[in-house]
Amino acid sequence: MTVTNFGIEVPTFWFEDVAVGDELPELIKEPDTRQLVMYAGASQDFVAIHYDHKVAAEAGHPKVIIHGALKSAWLGELVTGWMGSAGRLLELDVSYRAIDFPDDTATCVGKVIDIRIEDGVGFVEIEIGLRNPAGQITTPGRALVSLPIKATFS
Amino acid sequence: MTTSEKSVITDELLAFIGVESKPATYEIERHAVERFACAIGDPNPLYSNEISARSSSYGSLIAPPTFFRSLLPGDYPTTYPEPFAHILDGGSKYRYFEPVRVDDQISVVRKITDLFEKRGRMGTMLFKITEITYTNQHGQTVATQATTTITYGTGEKDSGVDSH
Numbered sequence: 001m002t003v004t005n006f007g008i009e010v011p012t013f014w015f016e017d018v019a020v021g022d023e024l025p026e027l028i029k030e031p032d033t034r035q036l037v038m039y040a041g042a043s044q045d046f047v048a049i050h051y052d053h054k055v056a057a058e059a060g061h062p063k064v065i066i067h068g069a070l071k072s073a074w075l076g077e078l079v080t081g082w083m084g085s086a087g088r089l090l091e092l093d094v095s096y097r098a099i100d101f102p103d104d105t106a107t108c109v110g111k112v113i114d115i116r117i118e119d120g121v122g123f124v125e126i127e128i129g130l131r132n133p134a135g136q137i138t139t140p141g142r143a144l145v146s147l148p149i150k151a152t153f154s
Numbered sequence: 155m156t157t158s159e160k161s162v163i164t165d166e167l168l169a170f171i172g173v174e175s176k177p178a179t180y181e182i183e184r185h186a187v188e189r190f191a192c193a194i195g196d197p198n199p200l201y202s203n204e205i206s207a208r209s210s211s212y213g214s215l216i217a218p219p220t221f222f223r224s225l226l227p228g229d230y231p232t233t234y235p236e237p238f239a240h241i242l243d244g245g246s247k248y249r250y251f252e253p254v255r256v257d258d259q260i261s262v263v264r265k266i267t268d269l270f271e272k273r274g275r276m277g278t279m280l281f282k283i284t285e286i287t288y289t290n291q292h293g294q295t296v297a298t299q300a301t302t303t304i305t306y307g308t309g310e311k312d313s314g315v316d317s318h
Contacts, residue, residue: 039194042189073218081198
């Protein structure tokens with residue numbers, strides 16, 4: 001998915017603005033059980049461990065757990081919010097290595113690990129992750145985006 | 155694995171690899187997109203502000219990248235014989251080719267591409283890789299999502315364990 005026609009949009013964030021090692025602004029989420037219920041309804045994911053305390057306790061958890069896919073949504077927001085509407089998200093990979101809980105602050109972080117131009121398209125690869133209050137990355141991942149190249153924009 | 159430990163991956167399960175589900179088709183409703191964006195807490199105007207979205211390079215309201223989670227695929231021709239009771243989501247890999255716009259019609263088909271088992275602290279765990287393909291009304295593949303679903307344990311089945 002590459003953009004050749006920006007319509008009436010004038011991009012404000014360019015491929016040239018990005019360097020390897022750049023860190024994306026952190027996205028802080030403060031989830032509560034209400035949000036889990038909203039997400040269950042919006043996504044049609046009614047696996048009970050996300051809203052039924054008894055089911056969560058039987059699985060050995062102190063409380064209900066956050067949907068992995070909700071964590072993916074936050075990591076998607078981290079990247080799309082950063083790249084702006086002239087960028088395009090091409091790939092999003094997320095792996096749920098450890099469980100996260102409501103009422104814990106979830107911090108979404110990202111760092112540019114590669115930039116390259118291929119066939120006139122500016123690609124940026126980003127290492128992403130969700131960090132729990134203990135400082136552990138529970139949900140690592142990566143994203144690939146394309147950004148407009150200022151030098152070729154007229 | 156020693157020969158005394160029997161694999162949970164039966165021929166019946168193996169026969170499911172590569173079998174395509176029936177398609178499920180959805181109209182992408184503006185309010186469903188708004189509700190999803192609100193539920194994940196993403197304030198991006200591309201998902202809810204028509205004037206702002208129209209003046210963007212997309213030219214219309216679009217759906218967030220993980221909105222696909224709300225578009226459940228169709229059923230398999232026969233019931234998948236899930237051997238376990240409990241379910242964990244291992245992760246997703248999305249590939250995006252075209253935007254999903256409000257008023258699009260998206261068909262969703264899935265197929266299992268791999269099954270393997272591992273032994274851990276919760277006993278034998280079955281890993282299932284499912285590739286879900288999303289196609290719009292123009293016949294364009296807009297995205298794919300490869301999911302890893304982990305199932306384990308016996309007892310009363312979790313809600314949803316048979317449908318993921």
